[in-house]
Structure formats: C-alpha cells, structure tokens
Amino acid sequence: MIQKGFLIFQSYIDVFRQSDLSALNGKYKTNIADQVVSLFKVCHSLLSLFCKDNSRHQDLLFQNFNLLTLITKVDIGQLSLINEILKGNHELALSITEKRLKVFCEFIVLHGKKEVFLNIFSTLIDHPTHDTANIQKKVLFVLLSEEYFDHINVIFSSSEI
Numbered sequence: 001m002i003q004k005g006f007l008i009f010q011s012y013i014d015v016f017r018q019s020d021l022s023a024l025n026g027k028y029k030t031n032i033a034d035q036v037v038s039l040f041k042v043c044h045s046l047l048s049l050f051c052k053d054n055s056r057h058q059d060l061l062f063q064n065f066n067l068l069t070l071i072t073k074v075d076i077g078q079l080s081l082i083n084e085i086l087k088g089n090h091e092l093a094l095s096i097t098e099k100r101l102k103v104f105c106e107f108i109v110l111h112g113k114k115e116v117f118l119n120i121f122s123t124l125i126d127h128p129t130h131d132t133a134n135i136q137k138k139v140l141f142v143l144l145s146e147e148y149f150d151h152i153n154v155i156f157s158s159s160e161i
Helices: 001-020 027-049 055-064 078-086 088-093 099-109 115-125 132-143 146-152
Strands: none
Touching: 001 027, 027 055, 027 078, 055 078, 055 088, 078 088, 078 099, 078 115, 088 132, 099 115, 099 132, 099 146, 132 146
16 A cells, blocks of 8 residues: 555656646645545554564564655655664664665755654664664764754854853
8 A cells, every 4th residue: 555655646746746737726736635645644653553562563664664765755654654663673773774864864854853853863772782882873973974964963153152
C-alpha cells in the first residue's frame, strides 16, 4: 500500500504543480491533499504499532528505509515510523550510515527544526552501551558538517554570548 501509494502521491504532486487545473478550485485540491496525507499517516502509525518493541519487525521495516524517505516535501508520518523502527534496536542504530543520517538533515533544512526530526537523532544516541560513542560520532559528524552547519546549528553573534 505504501510503496504504490508513494508513486500515486508523487504523481498527484506533479500533476497539481504542473497542470493548469483552473476548473479545480484551491479548496478541492486542499481537501484531496489532506485526505491523502491523513491516509498515509494512518498507515505509518499502524506500521509503528506493528514494529513497537519487536526487533524482528523493526529489522523488516528498516530494509525499506529508502522507500520511507522518498517523500521529503511533506511529513506523512514516515519520520515517526522511522523513529519507532530505531527505538530500542541497538543493531539498527549501529548500522545506520552517514548517508541515511543526512536524509534527516535534509528534512530539517526543508522544514525547520521540529521535534519529530530531532527525535530520531535522540533515539539513535539513546542506547547505553560501549558502542554509543560510535553512534554519537556519526551523528555529530553529520550535524556539524559544512553542508548542514548553517541550516541546523544555532549561530550566536559575539554580542549574544
């Protein structure tokens, strides 16, 4: 459902952006968009329940990470699902790559510093083991990289310090 739905969602976005659909008023487009986003949010919340406290299900859903991050322009519940997939699963936290961490930074750059985006980083470093330092290094490396530094980090002027 989600895989096919992403394709439909992406085509929907493309059609409404590129076409002159003057016959459709703004309210109609907004209603359709709200309903589609609501449907995706329900699907993602059901999948979150499916993988809650179940490492086998978390591993299964983590295999579809790239699919879950296809849509970046709208939060359709995918980030809460990813957070639930990573929660309490130390092996998945260790296996996350810098490339995947950059996906979360892209969400922050596009949508601002929202709690849902930052929760993922918090979940990743919230594994009290000797490998926690490795995960923390990856997270810090990505958050402090030149690519995202100006967008993500707070910069104080000398008068504010």
